[in-house]
Amino acid sequence: MEYLLKSVLCLLLLLLFHRLVLQQELLYRFNRFFLLAAILGSFLIPLVTLEVEEKVSPEFMRSEIFPPEYSFSETLPSEDADFDSFNRIEASPEPARIPWQKIAWSIYLLGFVVCLIRFIRNIRLIHDQVRRNFRVMYRGETVVLLSESTAPFSFLSYIFYHKEGFEKDGIPEAIFLHEQCHVHEKHSWDILLVEVLLVVLWFHPGLYLARQAIRLNHEFIADQQVIKQFPVRDYQFLLISILSGQHGYALGSRLNFPLTKKRFSMMKKTSKPGIQVLKLASLVGFLGIVVALFAEKVAVSAPAEQSAEVQFSDESKSISIHITADGELLLNGNPINREQLVRELSNVNGEKTIVHLTADPKLKMGELADIQELLRENEVRRVKYEQTEGQKETSSSESARERHFRDAIILIESVDMEYTQKRYTELSEKEKTGLLFTDKPVEKKSPDAATYEAWKNKDEFALWIDGKSVNNTVLAKYQPGDFDWYFQSGVKANARSARFPQPFQVNLYSPKHYEESFGPNSEMFRPRTNRDTITLTQRNVTWMKDISRFPDPITAFLQKNARYEKLKASPDANKPEVKEEIQRLFEELEDAYAKTPDNRKKMLKKPIAPSKGSTGKTVAALPQNKSAYWNLYSKYETRVNRNRLFEKFSQEEMSQLEKEYRLLDKTFASLSLEDKMQVKKPSFPFARLTKEGKVIYKKMEDLTEEEKKSMAC
Incomplete structure (x- = not known):
């Protein structure tokens, strides 16, 4: 449906440009091919893919770093992370639904059948006229002489003319040249192409407008050929005399009244070459805009969204953090403020520290998110969410969780980068912990005045509003209360870029964007269907897509490396074709690893060169x-x-x-x-x-x- 809508709008825009810019110039043959290309292009442009930078998503950023049992995720915090009791959800009978899809298909098929019958009928009418009426060769062209009075028209290689008029006076020279041009230029094929498309896409308004524009342009081309040999005024009087009281056929290139006024004005039209060049140049820029508007946007994974495979040693330090209902912190049972917690975390090795995090059930979601962010900034990735006695899961909450995921397809990644498909009910308890779920919206929070003022410092803070990077001076146009939610994070020195060298990043959410991201109708609360694929990886990362088929760069490297290692260990490793494949894979892996920035190489496994005996080759x-x-x-x-x-x-x-x-x-x-x-x-x-x-x-x-x-x- 989205594709068809894009296609329709794309064609309408191209036709609008033709009407306002190109149709006024003497570029008739160019316009002919532009109109045909516009029709075909409107179906192809929405299939073009453009790479765009993926928006920074706090729900991905937060869950990527802070899943339970060391798992990463692209969703917002789980029911464990919320720590609030779930409200009981009572099942209610599903109301009767109107089968809109069946009704829509019935209407479409009815329109298809009607248009198909109409098309076949028009073809048959012309075929019958050719078969039943007398045909003569007139100056090298086949003329079909019709008994009824009708305006002259042409179709394919035939010119149709009134028999009585032909026998008395023949065909006027100007009219013959006009219809001969239609035949030689093969204008009928343009009309047939549009008519065939209209049978299938009878609801497409752009095709009807395109058909009208193509027919008018055909008349311009034929008129231009005639007025090269005849005075314009004489030709116009001849047209008016022939058109009176006559009718034509739907598929033919014919003379008719609706187009006459425009044709007469264009016969006297002159055009300056300089203006034509400017208009053709503007077409290039306009096509670029159309492609940018209607092409398929493909998100390119940003470095922050690529997950790391962290190797943990057995020598791990364990600390306990509890958050009270008032937001107070207890570190290993001792009261502590946030500044003290930051100092404590800065003194520990984040990769070797396990944090046991608990919270009061009445704690606001925003308070918990702030503590999670502190842990992320200090690279503490091993976080276990634990429950107090009053926070045990109830049967109703588990039921809501199961309803949310029961129809989704879930892939389980093995250490060999192989994937097993499961349903929610087939998951183990450990695997279920990787599926973060909550039925409670994120608590709104607006920044205080002091914090908001500090964000105006462009040297310290990189700023995004509703997922778009903006200059810090934009904050002067807003007030802190204009934003329903914000997210601030620190950026390590090795993760900064030339474009964003600041040590901090801030994401602000307007009320509309907040509702789209965290509201009850947002994506995070949408029950998953059988069209949704979730991948649980052995690298403690959860992806809301099928990364076995559409991997991120890190996963693609690891998948290729797994295949490489498997081939090296296979019994067929010494076969010539397998040796060649092993060497090729190694060269690709070595090349990819060499091009990977140093701060990401820890996510990859450095490829081990095959022994000389395996490939017989040296570099x-x-x-x-x-x-x-x-x-x-x-x-x-x-x-x-x-x-x-x-x-x-x-x-x-x-x-x-x-x-x-x-x-x-x-x-x-x-x-x-x-x-x-x-x-x-x-x-x-x-x-x-x-x-x-x-x-x-x-x-x-x-x-x-x-x-x-x-x-x-």
């Missing part, structure tokens, strides 16, 4: 200078583009070409920054796929949508 030294790189690059590009349009590479040639690309890519990575700016980065224009156990290569532009998804394109 050659890479050339380190620019001229040597250009030499390799030129040879590689020559091979890639060798008869690319007319000749297909063999599998052996493709394998060798891929090896050359990897060598060239490594050479590029070894160049200095100054040299990199003066050369071109290599690219491999083929995708490597495995089908039925065989490796095949395809051009990127030839990939199907399913193949693109499997490659996370």
Whole structure:
């Protein structure tokens, strides 16, 4: 449904540009192909994917760091994290529902059948006229002589004209040239394309407008051919005399009154080349805007959303933190304020510290979130949420939890990066702890005046409002009470970037965005369906998607590394084809690991090179200078583009070409920054796929949508 809506709006925008900008110029043949391209483009543009930076989500940030039993998640805190008792949910009979989907499909099928019958009827009417009436060859064209009085029209290679008028005076020269132009330019095929689309998409308003615009443009083209040989005024009088009291056929290119006024005005139109160039240039920018508006946006995982695989030692320190109903803190049973807690946490190793966190049932959700954030800032990732005696789960809360997840598909990741599908009822108690759930909304909180004023310091705080990065000066336009929720976090020195060098990040939520993110109708409270996939990983990360098929970069690396290790340990490791695959995987892993920033390498497993006996290969030294790189690059590009349009590479040639690309890519990575700016980065224009156990290569532009998804394109 979203695709169709985008397609309709896209075509309407393109037609609006044609009407306001292009139709007024003498660019008739260009306009013809623009209109046809607009129709096809409106169906293709919504399929284009654009990569955009994924919004910072506090629910992901919080649950990524603070799940129970060391698990990470993209959802907001669980029922354990809330620490409030769940209200009993009484089952109520489900009201009768109107089958809107069936009604909609019935209406669509009815419209489809009516339009199909209409289309077939129009084709048959013209076919019958050709078959039943007398045909003559007139100046190289086939003219069908009709007994009834009708306006001249053409369809495909036929010109239709009134028999009585033809026998008396023949066909006026201007009219003949007009209809001959329709035949030679094959205008009927344009109309047939739109009519076929209207049978399937009879509800599409843009197609009706496009059909009208195409027909009008056809008349402009034919008129332009005529007035090159005839005076404009004489031709106009001839048209008016022929049109009086006559009718035509739906699919034919014909003369008719509704288009006459526009045609007469365009016959006298003149156009300046400079204006035409400007309008064509504006078309390029407009197409870019249309693509940006209607293309599919694909979120690119930000570094903060990539989870780390943390190795814990057996020597762990355990501390206990309890939060009272008034927000007071007890550290190992002793009262402590937040400043003291920060100092205590800064003195411990976050990766080797286990925090047992408990809270009073009456504690506000925002207070708990603040303590969780303190733990996250100090990299304390091992947090166990424990209950007091008054917080034991009731049967009603477990029932609500089960209703929330019972229809979802849940994947369990193994240490070998293999995935097992389960339902909620099949999960173990430990696995269930990775599914964070709450039925209580996040408590609203607005910043105090002092905190709000401090955020105006652009050197200390990076600022987001409703998920969009903004300049700190924007805060002057608002008051603290204009925001229903905020989230402040610290940024470690090695995690800062040139764009956001500040030590702190602040996310502010307007009332509307708060409701969309945390309100009762928000995504976090939506019961999961069989279209939702949740992945519980062995790396203590919970993803609200199928990462076996659509992995993040870290998971993709680990999956490839698992396959690499499995092949090395397999009994077939010494077979030539397996050796080659092992070497290829190692080179890809080594290359990916080398390109990974140092602060993320701890998330990965460094690939271990295969023994020389496994592959029989040693790594050659890479050339380190620019001229040597250009030499390799030129040879590689020559091979890639060798008869690319007319000749297909063999599998052996493709394998060798891929090896050359990897060598060239490594050479590029070894160049200095100054040299990199003066050369071109290599690219491999083929995708490597495995089908039925065989490796095949395809051009990127030839990939199907399913193949693109499997490659996370």
